[in-house]
Amino acid sequence: xxxxxxxxxxxxxxxxxxxxxxxxxxxxxxxxxxxxxxxxxxxxxxxxxxxxxxxxxxxxxxxxxxxxxxxxxxxxxxxxxxxxxxxxxxxxxxxxxxxxxxxxxxxxxxxxxxxxxxxxxxxxxxxxxxxxxxxxxxxxxxxxxxxxxxxxxxxxxxxxxxxxxxxxxxxxxxxxxxxxxxxxxxxxx
Numbered sequence: 001x002x003x004x005x006x007x008x009x010x011x012x013x014x015x016x017x018x019x020x021x022x023x024x025x026x027x028x029x030x031x032x033x034x035x036x037x038x039x040x041x042x043x044x045x046x047x048x049x050x051x052x053x054x055x056x057x058x059x060x061x062x063x064x065x066x067x068x069x070x071x072x073x074x075x076x077x078x079x080x081x082x083x084x085x086x087x088x089x090x091x092x093x094x095x096x097x098x099x100x101x102x103x104x105x106x107x108x109x110x111x112x113x114x115x116x117x118x119x120x121x122x123x124x125x126x127x128x129x130x131x132x133x134x135x136x137x138x139x140x141x142x143x144x145x146x147x148x149x150x151x152x153x154x155x156x157x158x159x160x161x162x163x164x165x166x167x168x169x170x171x172x173x174x175x176x177x178x179x180x181x182x183x184x185x186x187x188x189x
Contacts, residue, residue, distance in 0.1 A: 012050040015042055019057065020064045024103040028058060029110045058122035062111055066130065068104060073137050085148030086181045088141040089157065093177045096161050097170050109165060134158075148184050156180045 018040035023031070033044040033054055051057040076095035077088040095101060108130070115126035131154070138150035156177060164173040 009050070015040060015047065015050060016060055016064060018042075019047075020061055023061050023065070024107055027110050028061060028107060029114065031058065033057075055122035062123070062126055065104060065107055065111065066126075066133070069108060069130070070133055070137075072101070072104075073134065077137055077141065085138075085141045085153070086184055088138070089148070089153050089177070089181060089184075092137075093157060093160065093174065096157065097164060097174060102165070105161065105165060109162070148188075153180075153184075 019036060022036055022039050031054070033047055037044045037047055047057060048054075051060060072095055073092055076091045079091045096105065111123055112127045112130060114121070115123040115128075118124075134154050134157070135150050138148075138153050141148070141150075160173040160176050163176070164170055167173075
């Protein structure tokens with residue numbers, strides 16, 4: 001534990017959950033402690049005491065978002081079938097395209113971009129870690145036997161997701177994912 005990190009406590013956990021809900025609604029890009037504290041029933045001083053610094057609070061929020069994302073992606077992949085690459089990609093896309101998940105995905109894109117632009121700040125390593133997370137989830141499915149390539153699957157999912165978030169065109173983005181899966185199936189024959 002660094003000098004700025006604080007041990008967990010019920011109050012810290014409660015405020016982290018409230019701050020996470022706030023971040024889903026308002027983003028993290030321009031997070032300011034005063035509006036955040038007012039919105040979650042706290043004060044900047046309490047947040048700094050519990051989290052150590054604004055950067056540590058952002059790191060905790062990114063960790064919370066990453067845990068949600070991984071749990072959801074694992075669940076989607078498992079719903080697709082443990083050994084079926086195409087079904088796992090399709091199930092993952094089904095989760096990504098669901099409008100209920102937009103706030104988390106927009107938060108993810110913001111954090112990903114900040115991680116690339118500010119590699120030494122609280123966002124440090126976020127982009128690389130999420131690539132590794134997603135690749136690990138796709139690699140767990142037997143993509144080689146099914147003709148799937150986890151890296152290519154990730155590239156297609158991420159590209160389609162960025163298209164979806166930018167345009168809202170779920171039909172076109174889904175058609176791209178399905179076209180990729182038809183190519184995977186044809187290559188496996």
